[in-house]
Amino acid sequence: MSDRAARQMTIDEFAAEIGMTTRTVRSYQARGLLPAPNRQGRSPMYDDCHLTRMRTVLRLQHRGLPLEAIRALLAPDLVLRQFLPTGDVLVCALRQNPELLRAAIDSGVVTRLPDGSLELRNARAVLAAARKGASLGHTVSVLVQAVSVLQPHAESALAEVQRSAPSVPPENLAELVVEAFRLAITAVAGRGVSRTAS
Incomplete structure (x- = not known):
């Protein structure tokens, strides 16, 4: 597995990578738009799967889809x-x-x-x-x-x-x-x- 694929980020690093605040990241997570972080001990960590998902959400949102529609598209089971x-x-x-x-x-x-x-x-x-x-x-x-x-x-x-x-x-x-x-x-x-x- 490459270093990039194995990369783990704190919520601060993740938020900086996607240009959001940590509060907004938590909000998207609470709405079911972003999966829960992985746990390393007691620390929540984000990886490239989280980045891919968040970028997809932002791209769909930028195209005018409301968050509820995006949630239904990306997480229909929820x-x-x-x-x-x-x-x-x-x-x-x-x-x-x-x-x-x-x-x-x-x-x-x-x-x-x-x-x-x-x-x-x-x-x-x-x-x-x-x-x-x-x-x-x-x-x-x-x-x-x-x-x-x-x-x-x-x-x-x-x-x-x-x-x-x-x-x-x-x-x-x-x-x-x-x-x-x-x-x-x-x-x-x-x-x-x-x-x-x-």
């Missing part, structure tokens, strides 16, 4: 999560089914937070799995099954993209593969729908 039945409903549904809870955590659909609470990891995936009137338990079960089926394909897709695009920074690779996979699946589904319709 926005969508506000509209999903999480919290107590999720905990209740999953705790009633320990096997499903274990499978959901193992597959990465649900994350157990340090305080023991549960969080759905990808709101878009939950919405895609949900059927009108389906229980949260059923929705999570469908999602866990889909992740299990896709896991081997995901591993080979990640490896293949990494081989064919070595210039993509590792921190951007997963996002690139997810979006490419989404495009490919959407195209296949679209062709399937048009064939069925004719």
Whole structure:
């Protein structure tokens, strides 16, 4: 890894690099526009991934997009999560089914937070799995099954993209593969729908 890729900055250094105050950096972070800093001991540190994200936010803002629209574009799960039945409903549904809870955590659909609470990891995936009137338990079960089926394909897709695009920074690779996979699946589904319709 190069020195530049490994560079870590304090909030003062980060703010100076992007031409902002530390207060503004914290404000963008609180709004979900900038990921939380990495921790080195008790010190919050920023890296080049934070720089890339902040520069993207500033570029979109300069083009006239409001911050809420930018947040929805760059972190749709944060926005969508506000509209999903999480919290107590999720905990209740999953705790009633320990096997499903274990499978959901193992597959990465649900994350157990340090305080023991549960969080759905990808709101878009939950919405895609949900059927009108389906229980949260059923929705999570469908999602866990889909992740299990896709896991081997995901591993080979990640490896293949990494081989064919070595210039993509590792921190951007997963996002690139997810979006490419989404495009490919959407195209296949679209062709399937048009064939069925004719």
